[in-house]
Amino acid sequence: xxxxxxxxxxxxxxxxxxxxxxxxxxxxxxxxxxxxxxxxxxxxxxxxxxxxxxxxxxxxxxxxxxxxxxxxxxxxxxxxxxxxxxxxxxxxxxxxxxxxxxxxxxxxxxxxxxxxxxxxxxxxxxxxxxxxxxxxxxxxxxxxxxxxxxxxxxxxxxxxxxxxxxxxxxxxxxxxxxxxxxxxxxxxxxxxxxxxxxxxxxxxxxxxxxxxxxxxxxxxxxxxxxxxxxxxxxxxxxxxxxxxxxxxxxxxxxxxxxxxxxxxxxxxxxxxxxxxxxxxxxxxxxxxxxxxxxxxxxxxxxxxxxxxxxxxxxxxxxxxxxxxxxxxxxxxxxxxxxxxxxxxxxxxxxxxxxxxxxxxxxxxxxxxxxxxxxxxxxxxxxxxxxxxxxxxxxxxxxxxxxxxxxxxxxxxxxxxxxxxxxxxxxx
Numbered sequence: 001x002x003x004x005x006x007x008x009x010x011x012x013x014x015x016x017x018x019x020x021x022x023x024x025x026x027x028x029x030x031x032x033x034x035x036x037x038x039x040x041x042x043x044x045x046x047x048x049x050x051x052x053x054x055x056x057x058x059x060x061x062x063x064x065x066x067x068x069x070x071x072x073x074x075x076x077x078x079x080x081x082x083x084x085x086x087x088x089x090x091x092x093x094x095x096x097x098x099x100x101x102x103x104x105x106x107x108x109x110x111x112x113x114x115x116x117x118x119x120x121x122x123x124x125x126x127x128x129x130x131x132x133x134x135x136x137x138x139x140x141x142x143x144x145x146x147x148x149x150x151x152x153x154x155x156x157x158x159x160x161x162x163x164x165x166x167x168x169x170x171x172x173x174x175x176x177x178x179x180x181x182x183x184x185x186x187x188x189x190x191x192x193x194x195x196x197x198x199x200x201x202x203x204x205x206x207x208x209x210x211x212x213x214x215x216x217x218x219x220x221x222x223x224x225x226x227x228x229x230x231x232x233x234x235x236x237x238x239x240x241x242x243x244x245x246x247x248x249x250x251x252x253x254x255x256x257x258x259x260x261x262x263x264x265x266x267x268x269x270x271x272x273x274x275x276x277x278x279x280x281x282x283x284x285x286x287x288x289x290x291x292x293x294x295x296x297x298x299x300x301x302x303x304x305x306x307x308x309x310x311x312x313x314x315x316x317x318x319x320x321x322x323x324x325x326x327x328x329x330x331x332x333x334x335x336x337x338x339x340x341x342x343x344x345x346x347x348x349x350x351x352x353x354x355x356x357x358x359x360x361x362x363x364x365x366x367x368x369x370x371x372x373x374x375x376x377x378x379x380x381x382x383x384x385x386x387x388x389x390x391x392x393x394x395x396x397x398x399x400x401x402x403x404x405x406x407x408x409x410x411x412x413x414x415x416x417x418x419x420x421x422x423x424x425x426x427x
Contacts, residue, residue: 005381006362008175008335013387014303015246016296023286037187041278044265045072045253049281052288053236057225057239059294060208061215061420069224071261073252074276076205076240083236084166086267087260090115093162095148096197098122098140100132100169100353102176102338102375104203107168123369124167129329131181132169134188139198141165144309161263162235172216173206173334176367176380180216180332190222192263193234200235205252207245208297210333211305220255233257241284243335243384251277251284295407304335311391312337319399323406335384343405344376351401358395 027037036046044050045272047067054067056118083180088094097116099107101123112118122140127133144165167189171181181189193200202219210216223235233256240252254264262269275281287293308331314337316325324342331337341348352359364378383391 002358002360002392003397004360005379005394006360007385008382009247009385010243011385011387014300015248019248019287019292019296020249020283023283023292026286026290027282032286039278040274041072042275043270044261045070045275045281046278046285049285049288052285056293056380057255059317060297061218063217063221064256068258069220069255069261071256071264072275072277072281073238073240073254073256074250075242075247075252076203076238077106077110078276079238079252079254080103080107080168080201080203081114082220082264082267083199083201083238083254084111084114087161087163087255087262088114088166089162090120094164094166096120096122096144096164096165097136098124098137098167098198099168099369100174101125101369102364102378103168103212103369104170104175105362105366107203111168111325121369122178126174126177127178130177131171131174131185134192135184136188137167138192140349141192141198144374145196148157160232161259164197166199166201167193168201168203170203170206171219172204173209173331173336175203175206175334176362177335177338178329178331178334178336184219186217186219186222186226188237189219190235192224193317194231197232198234200239202235204237205240206334207239208244209304209335210303210334211301211308218255233260236260245284245287245293249277249280249284251280262359304333304384307386307391308337309390311386312381312395315392315395319395320402323402325401325402333381337381337383339381340377341379342377342402344378346376348379348398348401348405351404352397355401355404356399359394359401361398 029031030036050067050070054070057065072080094244097120099121124132124137148164157315158166171186173180189200192198200219204218207215207218219236220235220237223233235256239255241249270276313327313330316327320328326340327337328340329338345361349360349363352358362380364375367380368375386394
């Protein structure tokens with residue numbers, strides 16, 4: 001069996017089949033089930049689901065969440081596309097897309113599919129373990145703001161919900177690096193978003209999967225608590241049950257200011273078809289009511305923490321660090337570990353293929369906007385898809401490949417022709 005560390009989905013053994021079966025039975029047995037579960041749903045999501053979701057999130061986050069700031073979605077990925085189509089205008093008003101760099105690699109195609117081009121992408125490098133470099137982002141915003149004011153097509157004043165630029169980021173347990181944006185940077189980012197009319201889409205799918213310490217205060221919370229009631233809200237927290245329950249549920253939520261929520265819920269597709277996740281959200285609602293989702297998440301935290309620390313982090317320290325590997329950020333939650341390797345990642349994978357070593361990794365160049373040579377010395381390892389013992393076996397296989405790579409280096413060095421100086425020859 002090949003151990004594919006690239007796989008960013010949960011292992012099947014932790015998918016709660018019984019939990020879904022019990023919740024579905026309750027949902028379909030409830031009074032008025034035909035209308036609540038199988039009819040077109042409310043555009044923003046069923047009110048009872050939103051109320052229970054708000055209470056659930058308030059408990060998990062440790063801070064108050066209001067149902068009036070929530071809208072049900074069909075998952076984080078489609079939500080990004082939905083937000084971009086409603087709140088941005090590629091190529092005209094919204095000229096630049098900023099990405100935390102490195103970032104979730106499949107999000108690039110979502111931006112391309114709604115009409116952006118790669119020459120609009122700007123990568124903002126991370127700064128140690130405190131998230132993106134806000135100073136660099138601000139420099140770009142100033143430069144682009146001045147330039148675009150000269151050449152950009154004027155924005156329709158009636159279209160006040162359209163943004164001039166957009167930032168996609170994963171503030172907490174970033175994919176792939178595991179970084180956590182500092183509180184100071186979160187506050188500053190909201191200020192920059194408002195000053196430069198920048199939409200900030202936060203992929204907050206890993207926040208609840210925090211294994212160490214408290215869950216950081218969400219970026220959207222800073223945006224919502226502003227004392228200026230007239231300020232335009234700029235942050236969207238994009239959440240999903242994919243990581244904390246099951247990807248197949250196809251259910252998520254966004255948390256944002258009421259103006260954004262109403263803009264999203266009042267769109268044509270939601271008015272025509274109702275809530276895009278009505279059936280699944282009603283099933284999940286039963287888990288929210290009887291507290292079983294909280295219990296499942298407690299189990300996930302314990303399981304994933306063991307997989308991360310005992311399955312990957314500690315074995316890497318023992319087996320791979322002596323071979324030249326290093327970990328810049330020790331993850332405190334999420335799904336991934338970002339490993340620096342001593343040889344290019346594509347060379348490492350070439351060794352595994354030639355020597356039939358059944359292990360694969362996510363190459364660093366997939367996750368970066370700039371794609372410079374240094375990116376290839378990083379690989380992403382997911383600890384969510386395998387149990388602890390399998391992860392340890394995967395580390396052992398990586399060690400085997402790295403040892404072969406080292407032997408190649410030594411042979412290449414030993415086979416170099418001898419160079420004798422002219423001085424020695426004259427002696």
